[in-house]
Amino acid sequence: MLLQDKVAIITGGGSGMGKAMCQLFSRQGAKVVVADLNAEAAEATRQELPGDALAVAVNVADEAMVRNLVEETVRVFGRVDILANNAGVPMSFLPIEELTVERWDTIMNVNTKSIFLTSKYVVPIMKQQGGGVILNTASIASIRARPGLHAYCASKGAAVILSKALAIELAPYKIRVNAINPGPADTPMLSKFMNGDQADIERDTKEIFIDSVPLGSLISPEDIANAALYLASDMGKMVTGEVLNVDGGRGI
Numbered sequence: 598m599l600l601q602d603k604v605a606i607i608t609g610g611g612s613g614m615g616k617a618m619c620q621l622f623s624r625q626g627a628k629v630v631v632a633d634l635n636a637e638a639a640e641a642t643r644q645e646l647p648g649d650a651l652a653v654a655v656n657v658a659d660e661a662m663v664r665n666l667v668e669e670t671v672r673v674f675g676r677v678d679i680l681a682n683n684a685g686v687p688m689s690f691l692p693i694e695e696l697t698v699e700r701w702d703t704i705m706n707v708n709t710k711s712i713f714l715t716s717k718y719v720v721p722i723m724k725q726q727g728g729g730v731i732l733n734t735a736s737i738a739s740i741r742a743r744p745g746l747h748a749y750c751a752s753k754g755a756a757v758i759l760s761k762a763l764a765i766e767l768a769p770y771k772i773r774v775n776a777i778n779p780g781p782a783d784t785p786m787l788s789k790f791m792n793g794d795q796a797d798i799e800r801d802t803k804e805i806f807i808d809s810v811p812l813g814s815l816i817s818p819e820d821i822a823n824a825a826l827y828l829a830s831d832m833g834k835m836v837t838g839e840v841l842n843v844d845g846g847r848g849i
């Protein structure tokens with residue numbers, strides 16, 4: 598039980614990697630707050646968890662909703678030990694001149710501004726408690742840019758350097774901050790990076806992405822959850838400001 602009685606907020610907990618983190622953290626003894634824009638998905642994840650858990654509907658890009666998420670967590674569980682900023686939105690390949698300002702803003706707000714917002718409300722609690730852990734799910738796209746993914750790459754690159762900036766600022770308070778860079782992962786998001794006819798996308802997506810991974814398979818949500826457990830638990834107690842690529846070698 599690596600997370601016995603720790604309280605963990607996991608955003609994007611309704612699907613994919615966030616759901617796998619909720620399941621693993623709960624099995625390791627954590628009290629889990631499943632936070633997701635999709636209230637039904639958050640509740641479905643909560644119902645499957647073996648330990649104490651709470652589902653909260655939240656848009657992580659909305660300050661008032663983020664404040665409510667943190668307040669609800671403290672009201673129900675009394676503290677916050679782990680904050681996993683994992684919710685994110687993808688983009689499909691698009692020439693820069695076709696990207697709208699609205700889409701740019703959404704990607705930056707959900708993938709990057711959210712980390713600022715959750716940290717703004719969680720850090721004072723962690724400081725008062727004498728420590729905590731923040732984990733940010735970035736992407737291998739933060740270091741290996743691909744054509745047509747400009748806004749997504751920028752949002753994840755910003756997430757990485759924001760993680761490092763917070764790590765150095767918060768180290769004196771024993772708050773560790775790390776990022777994980779997943780490679781192409783077998784979640785509902787993967788096909789949303791593709792353009793074209795839906796049937797083609799469904800047929801081709803996995804093959805195309807598998808070819809891009811030197812280890813020869815997609816990353817599973819559980820691979821990411823295992824890395825998150827290492828960083829969130831005392832196994833990683835001297836690790837901060839780090840970026841862990843869980844990408845099957847795609848970033849090399």
Ligand SMILES: NC(=O)c1ccc[n+]([C@@H]2O[C@H](COP(=O)([O-])OP(=O)(O)OC[C@H]3O[C@@H](n4cnc5c(N)ncnc54)[C@H](O)[C@@H]3O)[C@@H](O)[C@H]2O)c1
Pocket residue numbers: 608609610611612613614615632633634635638655656657658683684685686687707734735736737778779780781782783784785786787
């Ligand atoms: N799947 C991949 O290949 C891949 C690769 C690298 C990085 N990532 C990153 O990993 C993270 C998890 O992605 P996933 O593959 O599990 O995706 P997913 O689509 O399976 O799950 C994402 C979850 O985030 C939630 N979400 C979206 N916008 C939100 C918002 N504004 N507020 C709250 N919740 C919101 C969705 O409802 C969904 O439940 C994301 O940050 C993503 O960018 C994914």
